[in-house]
Amino acid sequence: MRDEDTQRAANAAATNARADAAIQRAVLSHLLDRHPVQLTLAELAREVVGSRGEFEDSDALERAVGALIGAGLLHRHGEFVVPNAAALCFDQLGL
Numbered sequence: 001m002r003d004e005d006t007q008r009a010a011n012a013a014a015t016n017a018r019a020d021a022a023i024q025r026a027v028l029s030h031l032l033d034r035h036p037v038q039l040t041l042a043e044l045a046r047e048v049v050g051s052r053g054e055f056e057d058s059d060a061l062e063r064a065v066g067a068l069i070g071a072g073l074l075h076r077h078g079e080f081v082v083p084n085a086a087a088l089c090f091d092q093l094g095l
Contacts, residue, residue, distance in 0.1 A: 001038045023048075023064040028073060032091045041065065044046040 030048050031039065039047070041062070049057040065081055068074040073087040083091070 003080055019060065020067070022062060023060045027061065027064045028068055028083065028087065031074065031081065032087065035083055035088065038077075038080045038082050041081055042079070043074075044081055 026048055027044065030044070034047075045058055045061050046066075049061055065074060065076070069076055073084060075082050075084050
């Protein structure tokens with residue numbers, strides 16, 4: 001029983017990690033595509049996850065923005081979220 005619970009927890013964590021990575025990719029890709037336009041967090045949410053406004057979607061987007069800021073790929077200036085020089089350079093390399 002304990003092994004099954006451990007496996008279920010591991011599977012859930014892996015699923016969450018994949019979902020988080022997917023929204024991070026979507027956020028970064030969208031901001032790079034829209035650059036030099038500066039988007040507010042609310043605008044980014046509408047454009048990336050749609051206007052459903054569900055808590056799970058907006059929470060995932062905010063976690064993604066936070067993770068990308070922490071990784072050094074985005075800057076947040078007040079309400080605006082923008083890719084930084086490292087992200088823009090990587091994007092220009094086309095890797």
